[in-house]
Amino acid sequence: MASSAPPPPPSLPLSTPVPAGSEPAAAPALRVFLSRLNDSVRRSLSDRRPWSELADRSTFSRPESFSEATSRLRKNLAYFRVNYAAVIAVVLxxxxVTNPFSLLVLLSLLVAWCLLYLFRPSDPPLVLFGRTFTDRETLGGLVLLSVLVIFLTSVGSVIVSALVAGAGIVAAHGAFRVPEDLFLDEQEPGSATGLLSFLGGAASSAASAAVPVRV
Known part of the structure; x- marks a missing residue:
């Protein structure tokens, strides 16, 4: 009697290797953006002047003319630029905070920008309500939404009022503070420093990190 052949061994499940460039890029892009933002904040804060110089009452006097006031303001802006930016930020x-609705709307806009554009990988494309949107259409929609939300609600008036109030405080301080005791540092023209310098580099780095590498 012929013996039957033994059954074949059970096959093991094979995992398909994932290509090197197909991992979600939102987390790396977010890390790059936050790292650049943190570095820019640290550099800006290192350039701030002592607050005791800003609030020294012995250096205040009324300007004799409008030209003297503008000259004082120009010198004080160059010297206390980081401190003045902090004052405007605090006023804003x-x-x-005193207008929770405006704060909630701005946070919602920020979340929408982060999820739909800044930290979203370009592949696969964005699909909403059964329609596929390109990156240009997504950017245009977010810009239009931001303009409508800010200028058709109370958010715009709150932001404009805060900026005007902060600018008024800065202008009054700069015009009444005598800048003779200030030593202005020479700065190379065209060099971008401060909190705004990270925008271009962070945006390009986040975009390059969000694009998957195909071999």
């Missing part, structure tokens, strides 16, 4: 933050 207080205005938003």
């Amino acid at each position: 933050a207080v205005s938003l």
